[in-house]
Amino acid sequence: MGRSALRALAPLDVDVLSERARRRTGLIDPGEGWFWEGLRVLSAxxxxxxxLALLGRLGFGDEIERQxxxxxxxxxxxxxxPRIAEQRTPRPVFIVGYPRTGTTLLHNLMILHPDAHAPRFWRLQAPSPPVRPEDEARDPRRAAARRRVRFAHAxxxxxxTIHELSADGPEECVFLMQNTLLPCVRAETPSYRRWALAQDLVPDYQHHRRQLQVLQWGCPEGRWVLKSPFHLPAIAALLQVYPDACVVMTHRDPLRVVPSFCSLVAAARAMHQRRVEPRAVGPGALELLGAMMDRFLEARARLDPARFFDASYEELTADPAGLVRRIHERFGLGFDGAASARIEGWMREHPQHRCGVHRYTLDEFGLTEREVLDRFGGYLERFGELAAGKRGRS
Structure with a gap:
């Protein structure tokens, strides 16, 4: 199918998709200009x-219309x-490590605390309108998310084997962000990546917080536990909007992180692009990770150290209950023996690799160890011991 036919069948034009969204919702005013700029840059x-293949165009078109x-x-x-906007979001925990550093595992363990809750995938896909807990089972958004997950797996x-996804499971809050770097994982979009990395994301985090307020409306107050690697380059904006946030950064050897991330990128792009050459994926994926870390390191040097806790992947996998306890103690969040028992039970029920083994090498993605170590020189200078598996600082 030619490019013109693809464009007609699966448009990415923001004006066309905006009109569809307006017809679907019966509403007309999505508001501020910052919201539109990123969509137009992404579309171009x-x-x-x-x-993009037809499936990729349909997927991205649906994503833009959904946003x-x-x-x-x-x-x-x-x-x-109006009372939705008056709600508190007290002391949220943000897990901000790179992909493949144990963030998903830590997220699942942190939300076992009785005061904690995490956004579930089906709610992240469509936060509005609010829903009462007793009505969730009948909510059509839940069924729609289950269909989406089944389709992705098919x-x-x-x-x-790379990332476990379920409609009812906790998921990354990146889906609440507007100008996120997530599209750069799913498709080759270098101009959008450069634009997104240069943005002040305070409006995005204000939008993020408003959606959390919708998600918690009508529910008992608790503490949000959130995670996404794409918070890394925007950590200053995050802490401006959430000044009482507790930030947990996970660390792992870049020589393990980078090929695993490349494998994730290649799998994601295979669902969206007409062709994916693994050896062409590596350099762009390495630069994306490097640029994210450059911005994080620059910001962290001037931010309050009390807002951060650093954790190594090795400590997380060797002593998960002990690490979670130290995180809670560090931020004064409360932790007891019952919490340790819940973590140990969860680990028994969710053994590693239960969905299959994720295999990868640097060479298959056109990268060498020296290239990775050179690009992560600044990170290793600051966090080399943690990346090597040493115990985190509390």
Whole structure:
């Protein structure tokens, strides 16, 4: 199918998708200009650089339309019930390590605390309108998310060995962000990546917080435990919007992180692009990770050290209950023997590699150990002991 036919069948034009979102929701005003700029930059990058297959165009078109619809519905929620915007989001925990550093495991363990909760995938896909706990089982958004997960597993079965996904499980709050770097994982979009890394993301985090307020409306107050690697380059903006946030950064040897991340990128792009050459994936994936860390290191040097806790992947896997206890003690969040028992029970029920083994090498993605170590020189100078598996600082 030619490019013009693909564009007609699966448009990425923001104006076309905006009109669809307006018709679907019956609403017309999604608000501020910052919201639109990123969508237009992403749309142009996808058209000009990504070489998307039909499935990829349909997926990204659905994603852009979903973001616009969610924005429309969010504003309508707050218009109808202004008290949503007055809710507290006290002392949220953000897990911000690189992909493949144990963030998913730590996220699952941290939310075992009775005061903690995490956004589930089906709610992240469509936060508005609020739903009462007793009505969740009948909510059509939940069924839609289950269909989405089944489709993703059918299209790319290997993805389950890389990242476990379920409609009802906790998931990354990156789905609440507007100008996120997530599209750079799913498709080759270098111009969008450069644009996104240069943005002040305070408006994005204000949007993020408003959606958390919608998600918690009508529910008992608790502490959000959130995670995404894409918080790394925006950590200063995050802490400006969430000044009482507790930030946990996971660390692992870059020689293990980078090939694993490249494998994730290759699998994600195989679902969206017409062609994926693994050896071409590596250099771009390495630069994306490096640019994220450059921004993080620059910001962290001037941020309050009391806001951070550093944890090694090796400590997490060797003594998960002990690490979670130290995190809670560090931030004064409370931890007891019952919490340790819950963690030990969860670990028994969720053995590593239960969904299959994720295999990868640097060479298959066109990278060498020297290239990786050179690109991560600044990170290793600051966090080399943690990356090597030494105990984190509390």
């Amino acid at each position: 990058s996808l058209e000009d650089e990504a070489d 616009i619809a969610n924005r429309l519905l969010l504003r309508e929620d707050v218009r109808r019930e 299209v790319c079965p290997i993805f389950a």
